[in-house]
Amino acid sequence: RSIRYGYVIPKKPDAIIVALQGVREFTEKYFETAHWALENNYAFWMMDWAGQGKSTRFLKNPQKRHSLGFDSDLDDFHYFMTHEITNQNDAPITMLAHSMGANIGLRYLPRYPTAFSCAALSSPMIGIKVFSAIPDYISHAATGFFNEITPESYIFGGSDWKNCKGHARLTYDPVRKDIHGRWCAFDPALKSGDITFGWLHEAHKSCLALQSPAIYKNTKTPCFFGIPGHEDLVDNRCAKKIISEMENAKIIDYPDSAHEILMERDHIRDDFLYNFGRKP
Numbered sequence: 001r002s003i004r005y006g007y008v009i010p011k012k013p014d015a016i017i018v019a020l021q022g023v024r025e026f027t028e029k030y031f032e033t034a035h036w037a038l039e040n041n042y043a044f045w046m047m048d049w050a051g052q053g054k055s056t057r058f059l060k061n062p063q064k065r066h067s068l069g070f071d072s073d074l075d076d077f078h079y080f081m082t083h084e085i086t087n088q089n090d091a092p093i094t095m096l097a098h099s100m101g102a103n104i105g106l107r108y109l110p111r112y113p114t115a116f117s118c119a120a121l122s123s124p125m126i127g128i129k130v131f132s133a134i135p136d137y138i139s140h141a142a143t144g145f146f147n148e149i150t151p152e153s154y155i156f157g158g159s160d161w162k163n164c165k166g167h168a169r170l171t172y173d174p175v176r177k178d179i180h181g182r183w184c185a186f187d188p189a190l191k192s193g194d195i196t197f198g199w200l201h202e203a204h205k206s207c208l209a210l211q212s213p214a215i216y217k218n219t220k221t222p223c224f225f226g227i228p229g230h231e232d233l234v235d236n237r238c239a240k241k242i243i244s245e246m247e248n249a250k251i252i253d254y255p256d257s258a259h260e261i262l263m264e265r266d267h268i269r270d271d272f273l274y275n276f277g278r279k280p
Contacts, residue, residue, distance in 0.1 A: 128204060
């Protein structure tokens with residue numbers, strides 16, 4: 001797989017931020033957060049997951065957001081952490097993760113408990129909202145069935161890129177809500193359509209893995225979670241249940257926020273970044 005990444009590094013960073021993007025996102029979308037990092041003397045690193053951005057696309061139709069399994073994403077991320085990220089100043093390494101990125105990040109932390117000094121995770125995909133009222137064995141069987149018969153097809157109602165029209169609420173900020181679409185208009189190679197049944201099945205499997213005590217009870221890294229009040233995509237109730245069982249975990253609710261806290265209005269976004277970046 002070809003993995004594309006970017007970084008900005010001040011001369012002597014106080015910390016290194018490794019950011020894990022959500023599904024269908026790309027590094028350019030986080031330019032404002034990267035500037036915030038520089039203003040606070042933090043280095044900032046991010047890779048595009050395979051299947052989106054300018055990393056490897058899996059299918060003949062590159063718009064389809066497919067997956068070969070979240071274990072492959074974990075492998076890619078570990079290679080990124082151990083072979084690409086530089087730390088000449090021996091600065092603490094911190095995680096900043098959103099949604100699907102938080103899912104992968106939370107699976108990474110207990111595997112490599114010394115890799116990060118702390119983590120901030122927004123809208124963590126510990127459960128998927130569409131399955132919140134369905135027993136796990138039924139939802140797993142359903143996603144498995146469609147993964148067997150038509151893994152590379154869009155989910156029902158899915159299509160190629162439509163500039164986010166018809167999708168879930170992502171942010172209420174009048175300017176930041178257009179950033180994703182404007183980048184895709186500027187550089188069509190960044191476009192991703194909807195998810196496939198294969199991606200949905202792998203995401204559901206990864207959520208079920210996160211809900212195992214073997215993972216969340218072995219996560220010792222201090223974690224701060226931002227939970228939006230207006231959430232259409234991930235299951236907040238499931239997330240809060242799991243987080244409450246974790247050591248060194250803190251939740252801050254953002255009742256006026258939609259899914260993308262880092263793309264929200266200033267008072268929400270700034271509070272999340274303040275709680276992440278403030279020094280003890």
